[in-house]
Amino acid sequence: MTGDMGDVSLFSGRFRNICAPAAKGLAKGSLWLAGVLFLVMTGDILAGVGSRYIFKAVPVWTEELARYTLVWMVMIAANPALYFSDHMAIDLDIFPGRTARGIALVRGVLFVGILGFMTWQGSLYATKMVPFKTMGLGISKAIPLAAVPAGLGLVLVQYLLMLGAGRGRRS
Amino acid sequence: MTLGMVILFFLLMICGMPLFAALLVTALAGFAWIGDLSLLRIMVQQFFGGMDLFSLMAIPFFIFAGTLMDQAGMTERLLHMARALVGHLRGGVGYVNVVGSIIFAGINGSAAADTSALGTVLIPAMERDGYDRSYAAGLTAGSSLIGPIIPPSIFMILYAALTRTSVGGLFLAGVVPGLILGLAFMAMNYFHARSCGISVAGGAFSFSGLATAVGRGMSALVAPFIIIGGIVFGVMTPTESGAVAAAYVAVAGVLWTRELTLAGFWSAVFRTVRLTSSIFLIMGAAAVIGWLMAWEQVPQEFAARVMPFVGNKILVLALLSLVTFFVGMFMEEVATLVLLTPVFLPIAKAAQIDPLVFGIVMILNITIALITPPMGACVYIAAAVGNVPLTAMFRRIWPFVACAMGVVMLMIIFPGLILLIPRAFGF
Numbered sequence: 001m002t003g004d005m006g007d008v009s010l011f012s013g014r015f016r017n018i019c020a021p022a023a024k025g026l027a028k029g030s031l032w033l034a035g036v037l038f039l040v041m042t043g044d045i046l047a048g049v050g051s052r053y054i055f056k057a058v059p060v061w062t063e064e065l066a067r068y069t070l071v072w073m074v075m076i077a078a079n080p081a082l083y084f085s086d087h088m089a090i091d092l093d094i095f096p097g098r099t100a101r102g103i104a105l106v107r108g109v110l111f112v113g114i115l116g117f118m119t120w121q122g123s124l125y126a127t128k129m130v131p132f133k134t135m136g137l138g139i140s141k142a143i144p145l146a147a148v149p150a151g152l153g154l155v156l157v158q159y160l161l162m163l164g165a166g167r168g169r170r171s
Numbered sequence: 172m173t174l175g176m177v178i179l180f181f182l183l184m185i186c187g188m189p190l191f192a193a194l195l196v197t198a199l200a201g202f203a204w205i206g207d208l209s210l211l212r213i214m215v216q217q218f219f220g221g222m223d224l225f226s227l228m229a230i231p232f233f234i235f236a237g238t239l240m241d242q243a244g245m246t247e248r249l250l251h252m253a254r255a256l257v258g259h260l261r262g263g264v265g266y267v268n269v270v271g272s273i274i275f276a277g278i279n280g281s282a283a284a285d286t287s288a289l290g291t292v293l294i295p296a297m298e299r300d301g302y303d304r305s306y307a308a309g310l311t312a313g314s315s316l317i318g319p320i321i322p323p324s325i326f327m328i329l330y331a332a333l334t335r336t337s338v339g340g341l342f343l344a345g346v347v348p349g350l351i352l353g354l355a356f357m358a359m360n361y362f363h364a365r366s367c368g369i370s371v372a373g374g375a376f377s378f379s380g381l382a383t384a385v386g387r388g389m390s391a392l393v394a395p396f397i398i399i400g401g402i403v404f405g406v407m408t409p410t411e412s413g414a415v416a417a418a419y420v421a422v423a424g425v426l427w428t429r430e431l432t433l434a435g436f437w438s439a440v441f442r443t444v445r446l447t448s449s450i451f452l453i454m455g456a457a458a459v460i461g462w463l464m465a466w467e468q469v470p471q472e473f474a475a476r477v478m479p480f481v482g483n484k485i486l487v488l489a490l491l492s493l494v495t496f497f498v499g500m501f502m503e504e505v506a507t508l509v510l511l512t513p514v515f516l517p518i519a520k521a522a523q524i525d526p527l528v529f530g531i532v533m534i535l536n537i538t539i540a541l542i543t544p545p546m547g548a549c550v551y552i553a554a555a556v557g558n559v560p561l562t563a564m565f566r567r568i569w570p571f572v573a574c575a576m577g578v579v580m581l582m583i584i585f586p587g588l589i590l591l592i593p594r595a596f597g598f
Contacts, residue, residue, distance in 0.1 A: 045414040077448035087189035
């Protein structure tokens with residue numbers, strides 16, 4: 001039930017040789033970064049619990065830090081999830097050759113379109129929120145909001161790299 | 172507009188587009204239909220807001236604790252415990268499958284994880300004991316439904332966040348329905364084992380053997396006590412108890428079972444972040460659709476159509492169950508829950524249905540969709556790990572679907588069964 005979007009081969013030869021390791025490198029690098037963010041979030045929550053029972057008080061910023069770290073982790077891990085075919089999708093595989101290729105093309109265009117749109121809108125929104133501060137951490141609201149354009153932008157890059165690498169279906 | 176969005180969404184799904192992207196494209200089409208470009212920023216706002224909830228943060232920790240347990244060798248210990256408990260009965264491995272699911276349910280709360288963990292070991296074992304392979308895979312997929320019903324449960328966390336219901340109350344409300352579901356599957360297995368002449372494969376029951384198995388499995392059994400106890404007794408929030416349980420499993424995996432390696436730890440971390448990302452992106456995208464539905468007053472319109480029946484609680488619950496079941500057949504479970512709950516909640520409230528009862532019935536229906544075609548993820552997993560053709564799996568699965576539907580009907584007619592434990596704890 002997991003979907004693979006990298007099923008349209010556009011390029012060949014040297015370009016493919018560049019794109020394949022780049023896609024893998026981006027996925028692995030992002031996965032490590034998301035993993036570290038997850039551990040930071042875990043540490044933050046545990047510190048909050050410990051602080052509540054030891055010092056009878058929880059710093060106000062712990063919840064906010066955990067929430068924003070989670071959003072950044074989710075968005076950073078979105079491109080490895082695409083690379084490893086973790087995103088939920090239906091893989092019916094019932095259409096004949098030419099129809100299937102047509103559907104793959106439409107799907108690819110829509111996927112690139114929506115990722116591009118969300119990246120653009122996300123950047124605009126984050127930029128607009130630069131002057132505003134968060135309640136707990138006191139940082140600019142643009143910092144957590146930037147996770148959306150950054151993460152979806154990386155998904156877009158990952159998808160294009162996968163297309164360039166001509167990666168076939170993975171189950 | 173709503174009908175157009177539904178059709179577009181299903182077309183995108185059939186085309187194989189990732190669910191989160193299909194939801195976002197559908198939402199964009201909805202905003203284009205409204206025609207007010209100033210509303211476009213709401214897409215990002217809602218997408219971010221759908222993921223930025225402290226109450227949802229428990230989800231990655233439950234996934235992490237379950238994955239880590241597998242890496243720490245606790246899964247194998249739990250299976251051994253189930254075998255010591257019921258392995259001596261006729262058709263014993265079938266019972267081990269169900270009891271294993273009940274025990275696993277108390278730890279990871281994910282049906283898909285249960286199916287893959289138990290199916291790998293138990294489908295071949297059941298075949299060796301004389302079971303038909305497709306039945307074994309069907310029972311594995313069916314009994315994995317217990318996972319999201321017995322606490323902890325990812326679906327319950329989601330429902331609680333959407334409806335501001337107590338997570339502790341929901342967790343307790345899931346215990347009786349989960350156990351009844353387990354008993355129903357065991358009864359099915361009893362009749363199947365008798366009719367097919369399945370032999371008694373295990374040795375005689377031994378208290379010392381059971382005590383040894385429980386002793387070995389104790390390392391794993393502490394985790395659900397941390398999670399459920401922490402929440403029910405108000406010691407910790409669900410997120411905190413999930414984090415503490417995950418930390419416990421990591422420490423116990425190193426010091427107690429001594430099977431957790433650094434590579435296993437990172438493997439669990441990577442699996443957790445990938446799975447969490449795929450779930451949270453859907454929740455973010457579903458939040459955008461949810462905003463559009465609220466803008467279009469879909470919940471109010473739906474409520475107006477169902478209101479004539481609100482005098483009869485059973486009828487309302489049965490109707491909502493039926494809709495949830497059918498939608499769940501064609502849509503991913505998290506999306507079904509996130510999209511339908513806000514639409515159905517006003518009706519449930521108007522009919523004076525207890526939110527705990529409504530939640531458990533919704534979650535039961537959504538869970539059953541995990542084993543129905545064409546989107547039944549657990550059936551696909553069981554077919555893959557059991558090496559069973561999908562056609563055979565889908566033929567075999569219907570008795571299990573019917574059995575689970577019977578349990579849903581029982582809960583609808585006797586909601587007191589759901590409320591039995593929560594009320595005893597003051598929820």
